[in-house]
Every structure is written in C-alpha cells, then in structure tokens.
Amino acid sequence: MNKMTPMILVMLMLTSVLASIDFVELQEMKEIEDTSGRASADPEVVIITSPRETTCDSSGDCLDELLAGDPVNFRAYLRNSGDADLDNMQYSVDIYLNNNGNRGDIATDTAGNELSWTNYNAVCNTSSQSCQDTVLAQGEFLTGGEAVLKNFDGSTLSWTPSAGSYFVVVSVTSSVLGDPGNNELSVAVTVRDYFDVAVDLTWLDGSGAPISGSVDGSDVQTYQVSVSLTSPGQPSMTIRNATVEVTHDNAQSSSPTSVAVGHSATVNTRETIGSGTPAQTGTRLIVGSDGLNGSHVGTATGSITPPAVQSGQYSVTAVLKEYVVYGPHGTSVCGGSVLDAVYCEKTVTSQDWADEYSGSNQATIDGSIETFQDISLVQFQIWKDVNGEDPEVFGSLGLDITSSLSPGDYELYAEVGHLSSSSSLLYNWSVDFTITDVPGGASTVVTANSCDSRVTYANSQLGTASVRTPDAQMLVYACASVSMGEGIFNVEAEANLLGQWDEDGETLNDKVDDMSLSNNRYDFNVEVTNFAPQILSLSLSAESLTADSDKTDFTATVNVFDVEGDNINYVWTDTSGENIDCESESCTMTIDESMVPTFRFNVLVEDSYGAFDTVQGEVSVWNHDNFSGYSDDMSIMAAYDITYKGTGLQLNFGNVSEAVEVSLPGYDGTYSSVGGMTISPATTYDTKDVNSQTMTLAFGNQIQATSMWVKVGNLWQLLATGTPDEYNATTSSYTYTWDAGDSMFTVGTEFHLFGGVLSQAQAPTANISGFTASASMAGGISISWTIDGTMLADDRVVVSICDNEPSCSTPDESSYGDTVSTMLYSGQNTVHGNNYYIEASVCDGALCSNVATATVVADKEVAAVTATGVSITESGETWVLSWNASSEDSDIDSWLVCYLKASFTASEMSDLVGTTACVATDTTNVTIDKYTTSGTHNVHFAIAPVDVVGNIASTASSDFIEYSRTDDNTNPDDGSQTTDSEVSSGVPTWTWGVIGLVVVVAFVAGAFILSRGDDGDDEGKDWDY
Secondary structure: OOOHHHHHHHHHHHHHHHHOOOHHHHOOOOOOOOOOOOOOOOEEEEEEEEOOOOEEOOOOOEEOOEEOOOOEEOEEEEEEOOOOOEOOEEEEEEEEEEEOOEEEEEOEOOOOOEOEEEEEEEEOOOOOOOOOEOOEOOOOEEEEEEEEOEOOOOOEOEEOOOOEEEEEEEEEEOOOOOOHHHOEEEEEEEEEOOOEEEEEEEEEOOOOOEEOOOEEOOOOEEEEEEEEEEOOOOOOOEEEEEEEEEEEEOOEOOOOOEEEEOEEEEEEEEEEEOOOOOOEEEEEEEEEEOOOOOEEOEEEEEEEEOOOOOOOEEEEEEEEEEEEEEEOOOHHHHOOOOOOEEEEEEEEEOOOOOOOOHHHOEEEEEEEOOOOOOEEEEEEEEEEOOOOOOOEEEOEOOEOOOOOEOOEEEEEEEEEEEOOOOOOOEEEEEEEEEEEEOOOOOEEEEEEOOEEOOOEEOOOOEOOOOOOOOOOEOEEEEEEEEEEOOEEEEEEEEEEEEEEEEOOOOEEEOOOOOOOOOOOEEEEEEEEOOOOOEEEEEEEOOOEEEEOOOOOEEEEEEEEEOOOOOOOEEEEEEOOOOEOOOOOOEEEEEOOHHHOOEEEEEEEEEOOOOOEEEEEEEEEEEEEEEEEEEOOOOOEEEEEEEEEOOOOOOEEEEEOOOOOOEEOOOEEOEEOEEEEEEEEEOOOOOHHHEEEEEEEEEEEOOOOOOEEEEEEOOEEEEEEEOOOEEEEOOEEEEEEEOOOOOOOOOOOEEEEEEOOOOEEOOOOOOEEEEEEEEEOHHHOEEEEEEEEOOOOOOOEEEEEEEEOOOOOOOOEEEEEOOOOOEEEEOHHHOOOOOEEEEEEEEEEOOEEOOOEEEEEEOOOOOOOOOEEEEEEEEEOOEEEEEEEEOOOOOOEEEEEEEEEOOOOOHHHHHHHOOOOOEEEEOOOEEEEEOOOOOEEEEEEEEEEEEEOOOOEOOOOEEEEEEEEEOOOOOOOOOOOOOOHHHHHHOOOHHHHHHHHHHHHHHHHHHHHHHHOOOOOOOOOOOOOO
16 A cells, blocks of 8 residues: 555646646747848859869779879859849858768868968958959859959969869858858869979080080080979979980990989888888989989980081980889889888889870980071960960970860960071071861861960061061060860971071072971870850749739740850750740740649750750749629629639539528628528639639629628628629629638538628627736736626637737637636746736627736746755754845745655655645744654755745755654644554655645646636537646
C-alpha cells in the first residue's frame, strides 16, 4: 500500500491538470509573408573571362592551365541587373584551394598572406579618384564592358600562382539589397610548374663583349654559347651538366663540338631520405639557382676561321643535347624499395625532357666574307582590344600561348630589327602574317609594313637614319587586324627583306636577299574557344491572363549577353517542342482555354558557333465562363460569371420554394421571399483556383424586390439591398460579386428575392459595468463584471483577450450567459511580463453594446528575494524561526515556511503547499509547534517568498534542527500531525491533505470548464473540454 499511494496521487493530479488544458489553444500557427514591389538596383557577376576555367579531356590533356610564377590578372563582366541606378558597389577576388572539387581554405602566397582582395571603390559617388565608375544605370556594365579588376587604390590586381588546384571567386556587394543569387561566380583553375632551358649564341668582339647581329670578314671570329634556366614556380631548381653540340658551317675550328657548361659545385648525387645513410656527393656543372636569389648561367667560348675566299657565308649553330636532373625519379631510375624516398640523378634528352619552350633549345649566328645582309623578327604578339583602356596581350617571341582565346577581332603586332654586319645599309621590308586553320589547312596572308594601333608608325626604310633618309630606323613595326572564329589556328609572322635601298639613286636593288632566314619567322598555335551566350533575364508583359477575355496576349522578352558580341539566333517553342513563330528577343503569344491552368514555353538562344543557353517561362492562365438560366415561369433570370483555374464547369438552374416567415440575420422580425432560384455547380473549386465570381438575378418589374439573399443549408447571407439596378426597360436586377478568396457556392444553393422593408436589428440594451481584471497566480488573469439592464435570450457576454496589442485581429474569445459574471484566464495561455488587453461587451451576433476594457500584466515569477541569516531556536514545545529578506521589494507580500522530517527539494516543497506541513507569515519570523511523536531525527525547514498574486518562489532557503522525544504524546483525535493511521499505513498525514486539495481543485476546475459553454440547450453549445 505504501507504493500504491504515491501512484494514486500522481494519477489524480494528472487527471486534474489534463482536464484543465485546452489542447486546441496550445496549438500555434505562425505565417510570415514578405513581399516587395519597389524598384531597386542589383549588382551582378555575369561572367569571369580571365582566368578561364581549366578543362581536361579523358586523356589528361588540359586547356587553359596556368603556369606557376607567371602573373595572372582578373577580368570579368559586372553589371547592374536591377531596375534602378546603382551608385554603390564593391567587388572582391578570393582564391580558394580546390579540395577534390570542393572549396577549401583560402589560399595564401609564399609570405603567408591570404589571396583576397576587395575594391571598395568599384562604383562610388565620392570625390575619390579611384572610383572605376560613379553610377551604373539599369543594365550597364562596369567600365562599359569587360572590366580589368583592380584594387581599391586603382592598381591592377595580380596573382603570381604556385602549382596546385584552385577556385577563383569573384563576388560583388552593395548597400543595395538585390538578388543574392547572382552576387558570385567562381572558376576552377589548375596551375602547373614549368621550366625552360634556353640556348643562346653570340659573336664576341676583340674585347670579349657580345656583338648584336652578324659579322663579316675572313678574320678569326670568336663566339660564346650560353645555357640558362627559367623556372618561376620553382625558384630553387637547377639542372646539371648541360651539354651543347656546336657545329660550324663553311668554317674551320679547333673548338670542341660538344661542350658541358655550368658552375662547378659539389652536390648530392644520391640519397635515401630518412635512412640515416649519408648522401653520396660529386662535382657537377650547375645551371640555375645559386641558392642566393641569383642564377648560374653556363657559358663556353669557341672560335672559327672563315674560308680564304672573296665571298661566301659561314655560321655557327648550338643545339642542347642533354642535361641531368636531380630528384625522386622512382625505382625504375633510382632503384631501391618502393617504400624508400630515393633521390638520384637522371639524364634527360630531347626525347623525354619536359622543357616548356623547345624552340629555345638551339641558336644560330651567321657571318659573311662580305657584308652580311640580315634582318630579324625580334618581337611577335597578339593583342586584344589594343585601343582600349586595358588591352590583353598574348604570347611573345620565344613564349607560346597557353590560354585559349575568344572569337573576335585581334591585332597582330611584330617588330623587325636590322642585324646586318653594316648598319649603314638600308633595307626595304615587310611582314607577312599568316593564319592557318589547322584542321582544314586553309590559310590567309596579310602583309603589313606599318602600324597604327599598338604604336603609331609610318613605313620607313630599315637602317640607320641619314641626311637623305632621316626617317630610317633600326627597329620598325608592323600591325595587322584580323578576325578569328572558333577553332585551332597557327598564326605566323615572317619578316621579309625586299631589297637594298640606294638612297643616292633612290632605287631598290631587289637582288639583295636575306642571308639568314632562321631568325625571320615565329608562330603560335592558338585555340579559339567561344563563350556561350547567357540569358540574363526573362521578362513578361503579364504574368496572369484570362482566356476568352480581352486580355489573351502577352509578350516575353529575353535579355541575352554574349562575351564576343555574336549574332544570336532565337528559337521559341512550347513544352511539346512545337515552334512558336518568333525570331527575335521578344515574342508575343496568345493563350486560350486549352492552356489552363499554366502555359509554359521555352526559348533557346544560340550564337554563330552553336553555343547556346535556354530558359523556361510560364504564365498563369485563368478561364472565364458565364452561365445563365430561367425559372420555370421565366420571371427570373440568373447569370453567373466565374474566372477560375479549370475548364468544363457545368451549372444546373432550378426553381425553389419561396421562403415563408423566416428570420434574417441582422434584422428584426420575419420575412417571406417573392421569388428565387436554386443553382447547383457540378464541380466546386478550391479558393486558390477561383479568381472572381459574380451572380446576377434579373426579374420583371412587377416583382417588388428590395433585397437579394443566398441560403446555404440553414444559413442566410445578404447579397444586395436597396433599389435594384435597371437591367432593361422591363427588367430590374441585383448583382453580387464575391471577394477574392471566397469559396464557391455548393450544390443546392438557393438565391432568393425579398420584398418589403428590412428592419435593422439593434444592439443589446444590456451593458457591461463594474468590469475588473487582475493578475492571479501562475500567470492567470481573473476577470469579473456586472450587467446593467436585462440580457435577452440570444445575448452573450463576449470577452476578448489580446497579447501585447489592443484590438488584435485574432483575439482569444469566450462567451457567457447572464448567469456567469467571472472567469479565470489560464496562465497556460500567458507569458510572464506580457501585457494582455481585455475587452468585454454584451453582444447579439455582430451587434454589441458598450465595450469595457482593462489591461493586465501576466505575473508568473517572484522577485529575486531570498531569506538570509536563517535562525532556528527551540522554545518549549515550539520552534522559533527568524530570517532577513535579502532585499526590499514591493512584489514580496508574504513568506511560506514548510518543514519535514527529511530533506526535500524546491519542487517537492510545492507538493506541500496547502497542507499542515506549511505555514504562511507576513513577517520574517514564525513559531511552529513541534512534533508530538517519539523519535530522534533532523527536521528540515524551507523558507520561500510569496508575491502579491500568490506566486511562490521556485527556490527556497533551507536549514534544519535536531528533534528528539522519548515519549509519544500523540492523541489520534487531537488534530496533531501524526495519527494512528500513519503508524499502520506508513502514509504521512499531509498526503491526505494533498489528496483533498487535488479533489477540490479538480472539482472547481471542472465546474469552471463546463461554465464556459453557452447557456441554453445543448445544441450550439461551445463545450470546452
């Protein structure tokens, strides 16, 4: 029994608590709607054009790889895609590591600085000279088109990449809130290390200084061969024992034909990392890094003896044959175990070296017994947007083009130098630019001998200026404008010596030829890759149309951007693939009933290279139908118009019995109809699928109708009243249009015409008086009122409660008859500290008398005051407790002291409230009778403050005192704490008090709940369980 008693108590308490909870009231729905129709600017990243995204095919060949150590600039198209001016925009460029296709940490440079730049002055309206633009109108691009991205100080952003995989991210920000989905783009790029071994060959004069160009004469000629290493991404790289083969044409020489060049040094030749074995070393000739931010260049000299003849040419050629690379070359070269990290030397030749620019691996110098006639191509580049503010340059003499180009117009630029052994000779010259379509083989040649783009240069003779030829120059320029479409091309420049100019006779000797053609030409292999067009936006002249109305056409317009500015072809189709007869960026389409509820269409934009982009658009399509029918005697005509998301709706019209002596809501008395019809739709549609609906009842003028009503079930609703409209000369009518979102009427709905004068119903004469509302414990609100006058049978006292705002749209309402004058608003519905605005009126339907109001602050918490300095003393058969309040607070009204023979928690203390185990006092001391039972144990006391509404603090101050008694002074009938039943059952007396309290609370709460229903018959009662 000892175990069952607590279970019974718990069940009784749960029954009481659960009975008082309105579970419907506990449900809460929150809807958020956020709409905006104002014009606004919108910064957008349209496309990143530099660097291009690295793409690789299945064989591993990659296009648009970046080279480590070569500076990279950033270019992009940034625009205002909104519909208002943009006068504030910033952009950022951030480089992130590519972790298997996922964006990793932000990358850093060799000094540990993050690769991140922000230009705060991209678009600004300040006086700063660093603003790239002050305002971007709707649709305008930053700087008018492709923008070179710069830092906030106006300097061009530049990244010197290290080998690896990265994401280049360009993003825009602004104080204007635009579409966040177009604020950022990224491209994945791969950076690879590269190196280039270059061979150079030059004649030396008598002092050992290099000679630019060729030499003449039959004396012994000295030359120098040199080998250098360029490795921007690997600054510490070296090669060893670079060997050059030297050949002499039409000359004698005792110099070696094979030379190894470099700086002699002792280096490691083999090492197993981590083995503890010392590395093997040896002496090698080093080309490349000297370990001190410098570089060793390997050189060797030789000489030749020209033939003893009157005329003739001679030359020296140097070709790189092999060199040695030190590194981890694998077990096939270094041996050892696959688990060992072995470094060793590997000899590489032209068959297996990874030299980036193999064209620099050999060199030739020329001479002649007589004057050596020679001109040379000394520079060749391809320029894009050469006349723009920020042109792009591709390639250079000795450097290949590794990035792809876009289709479009380019400027080919060449420089030609005078390398004859006699600078006094003048030459007539030209440059042939040849563009060859590699797959097809077709070539186009453009010849030029002047330039007006990269530099401004009018044609002149090549050579040293003289009195007769003052405009001659030792370095001349040629430019040609060309256009390249998508494809793979070989682009070549070749300098032509057309003849020697005789300035005395002003004649051209075209028999003079260039004696060395090896230095006259250079070519690039370029891949031209098209950027696909982009549909930036799709706009509609209307997003919703109605079939069978005067609004059945709409126009869709696509805004297309193409980097190269190609001609765009537009293809409009419906979702079944059928073409729509439109060929431009705009298309006007007509909808019909077959397209209900949504018409979708596609537009494909394609450039001249076949690259395309697509977008799908849609418009909402409503159907408009109208129906009409007559009563059997043709005295009444009903016309129903509906705009809805559907087709095939059918309505049935029929007669209806006249209504006799019926009560109409809002009006006193009874009324009889003078005519009507019943209308039944075959289908009803959800409110979201009904846009508008209108009902018209037209009737002969002999019918004296003054109002039109609809009856659904037993409910009447007034549709129209007053003087009817004139339908025609013999007919009048009433028309009613439902609000958007109203439901359709259902099968069997009756529409009636009533005659006579409607007598407006009056508000109840009874009024609220003596209205009070106050906070009660646990956050509850106690509300009471009195009634002045007499409430009629249909009158109700309606109490409305709003949280934190008066006259809210969805108050918590309850209604009562004339026998109820109080209510308790449960603390389960309130939040501590919130204001609750309460209104009460006597109402009959929508008509109410005066409104009584009150405002109450919900109180669920006790001020933070505690009992301090607790003292417990014995005084005869009593305990005397005293304490101090930790602070003065007007919220504290009294104190509660509870005690037990065992320690208890604050929550357990709440179970004791209302029993003899607790004593209340409005002072800071109390006297409590001792127990009368025998025994020795500690008696525990807990002291908690109580606020003005009866809330008890959730925490209490506690202390205890020892209790000891040898004799049992208990009298079972004296009302003391211990009874005989406690001895037999083991249940403390206070538990029966709790049971009694729970039963009383449950009874009162149940009575209150039942009282919340309307008085009267059961039918229509608002029961609250």
